Amino acid sequence: METEHLVIADYFIQAIEQAVYQEGERLPSESELREQFGVKRSVARRAVARLCDSGWITTIQGKGSFVAARSTPLTYALSSKTAFTEEMMKNGVIAHAELLHWEKRTANQHERRLLHLDHADWVYQLEIRRRAGRLPLSMTTTCLVERIVPDLELHLDPFVSLYRILSGIYRLQPQRLSSVVRASLPNADDAAQLEISAQSPILQVESLVSHRGIVPIEYSRSRIRGDLQESCVSFS
Template sequence: MKIREESIQHLKIAEFLVEKIRDGEFKEMDKIPSENELCRQFSLNRHVVRQAIARISNLGWVTPVQGKGCYINRIPKPIQYVLSSQTRFSENMENEGVKHKSRLLNWEKGLPKEEERTNLQLDENETVYRLEILRYVDDVPISVTTSVFPEEEVPKLENYLDGFHSLYELLQREYQFRPIRSKSVFQASLPLLKDAEVLQIPESIPIVQMESMMNHPSGAPVEYSVARVRSDMHKCLVEF
């Protein structure tokens, strides 16, 4: 019973500190109250207070500095992302008036995985291009996306990847089409280690996984993508 009570108490302290940060009472680079101050304020032992501080540290709100205490991190402001059939990252960010960029982490050509083949309606022996794209807002990584295209829709794609900065601009310029979103499925999850590393977040920070299908203007499936988006930097507006 005591363990249960301590668990609840440390969550209450963590929520108290997070609310102070969100309300602006504690600002970026401020030092949060010390363990001793929190022990006195909440009339709790040091073990419970340390659990609370460890929690907000693991969630990315503060950074502990040996011998000095914990300091509040820069908390990114969530970016509104408009989701529609014509959604394009660059245009969304330009409309929001924020600095943005995209970087191609890697690419490969080969046989599709089962979910890729099913969603793109391909035969087993048809090949695909698979791109891994990291996107930034104000120089902070916000999402990493795996985009898959049938090779027949984007032949010789590798010839156009040097100097990559915008996927849909490349498609319009070299292949004269722009994919149209037909559906997206959202799911909250924890990031894989490799995604947490490129997104520069702890593994304990939830992400939003967005699985999407894009069609060619002719109606045929042309792109299957899985985006992993930082939940602390993203709010989605769905337009009907």
Template sequence: MMQESDLQDATPRYLEIADVLQSEIVKGSYKLDERLPSEAQLCSRFRENRYTIRQALELLMHSGIIRSHQGKGHYVCEKPLNLQYTITPNTRFSNEITLLGCTPKAKLLKQEKLIPPEDIAVALKLGPEEDAYRLEILRYADSVPLAWNVTWLPSKYFPGLLDHTRCLGSLYAMLEGVYGMQLHRIWSTFQATYPTAMEASYLKIPPNTNLLHIESVMRDDDRQLVEYTSAKYRGDLCRVSIEFEQK
């Protein structure tokens, strides 16, 4: 049976340090825009090496709690990242993040063309031999990783798609510019979940961070089903609301 000391040992030291510093920031020990103690001072305080301290500080940076100024140190963010993301039939990630006063960014991590799994094929009403493009996209707000997306696009609607994704900024802007296609949401499902090890690594979060998993299907103006997306948003940074159409 695992003892209490074993449970404590199971928590990485840098996570403990990050939790202490975050708690102090929340309580007001460090004010907004105030400089944190230097790495050397934190090493002395926590009796840890510089590598461990840097891991803790990087975790707080990726959480939008502190920022780094080269040669000057780390500072408490003037405006902690707390995004109110609204889903409508025509929501666009880049537009929403820009309206919130942040800078959107998308990083394409992987792309391939293959026969989709059965559940994806059913969602997009594809035949057993019809293939699709699969894109893994990491989305950012103000350089902070916010969401992990896996998107499927039927190849019959987007010939030569992979020739247009090398410098991907906004997926929907590219689809509209290249294919003249505007997408509209027809349904979404929501579920709380935890990240896989790979997702936690890309999102720069501990594995016990809550994620909001949103699965959506989109159609074009001709009512063809043209996109399925599985998006996992960081629950520590983002609140998602649904805007219903006014009658």
């Protein structure tokens, strides 16, 4: 059965959640799993790999698999006025934002449609990695309308918070219009930047942000570690 390894993995996830296995405790070896569940070696290996990829265990060459330390997921409220730094403060966590790359270019068709742009309009594209404490939490590709934030590059160094630039320099009042959330797996670059396995689940959040709920100013696509965050949608 293609799902045999999932059954085994789910068994140990429940056992860890119920404290049957404690942090640092050794799990049965692949050979022991074969005997316990009556499965082939390949199935046992896939079950261990799934537990490892999802952050429940760590494996040490020659010693075995051990229950990993797990952080309590941070609650992130998706609302019209959500801001990363403020949300992390609510969780008692120091937030950091790193600008990895920026460029100014003409808007593509998708961006023109969402941001109500013409063919001649330009956007700033920023690649931002955000951290919760020392842990990388998310990667965000954000596109801002160039004529609304002219000369943005003059305000990117040092980079602390995008929304501080928008509100402090440009007197904008960012307001989230919509967000689409879907589960996914990271590509190779995102996995490296987020320091996770390519098989670790992430949340993709595509958002459209306006100024005072009227003029679209930003389209963003965030990739968020599934093991470090849980999203709460606010209808207020």
